[in-house]
Amino acid sequence: MIVVAVRWYLRYNLSYRDVEELLAERGVEVDHVTVFRWVQRFTPLLADAARFARHSPGDRWFVDETYVKVNGVWRYVYRAIDQHGQVIDVLVSARRDAAAARRFFQKALRMLKVTPSEVVTDAAPVYPAVLDDLIPSAWHHVERHANNPIEADHSQLKHRLRPMRGLRTDQTAQVIIAGHAFMQNLRRGHYELTVDVPTAKRVGAAFTELAHAI
Incomplete structure (x- = not known):
């Protein structure tokens, strides 16, 4: 039931109180x-x-x-996707500077252990030095409209955050936004999980499988 509640929250535009109510309808009393x-x-x-x-x-x-409000204060959310629409990683940061960009790329490179051949960004001045240092072999592409895919993808996150009653801390925001990216990737088929299950049941089956794993 815990995994079901987590899946509902990550998958649908529900608040915590909405999940509480849905569980109560099924005989599970949880605050x-x-x-x-x-x-x-x-x-x-x-x-x-x-x-x-x-x-x-x-x-x-x-x-x-992109931007989100955390406890009433604007925070930056660094996000990246690949050419197939897979969310590479996310990072919530209080600042939009070279240090934050470096943390984001270091985290993604360390976790995925892959190196891109091309990185497309906007014209923010912090990126060239960071990329030259961390991924010198990659072509840094800066061109008008070239970054439209990730800008359009931000709307998926904004749509999910809308029904929430605010993010309280940077840490909880990081967990929720990373969880949204995980769910988004799962639904888009970027995991080799339950591939033989009908599409409509795939997310639920995957969470059941992962629950046994943990």
């Missing part, structure tokens, strides 16, 4: 604060258990930042 704790505790575990089945990302990365 919405407990649902929040489940999401924070188990989302990283489920995503980590799925790493072995994740498809290797493509060699063309689109990188951009």
Whole structure:
């Protein structure tokens, strides 16, 4: 039931109170604060258990930042997708500077152990030096409209965050936004999980499989 609650929250535009109500209708009395704790505790575990089945990302990365409010203060969210629409990684940061960009790329490169041949960004001045240092072999592509794929993909995250009643801390925001990326990748077929299951049932079957793994 814990995994079902986490899956509902990540998959659908629900608040914690919505999940509390849905569980109550099924005879499970759980406070919405407990649902929040489940999401924070188990989302990283489920995503980590799925790493072995994740498809290797493509060699063309689109990188951009968007904005979210955390406890009433604007935060930057660094996000990247590849040419196939797989979310590479996400990072919530209080600043939009070279240090944040470096942390984002270091985290993605360390976790995925792959190196892109091309990185597409906007014209932010922090990127050239960071990329020359971390990925000197990659072509850094800066051109008008070239980064449209990642800018359009931000809307998926914004749509999911809309029904929430605010993100309280940077840490909880990071977990939820990373969890959204995990769910987005799972639904788009970027994991070698339950591939023989009908599409409509694939996410539920994958979460059941991952629950056994953790």
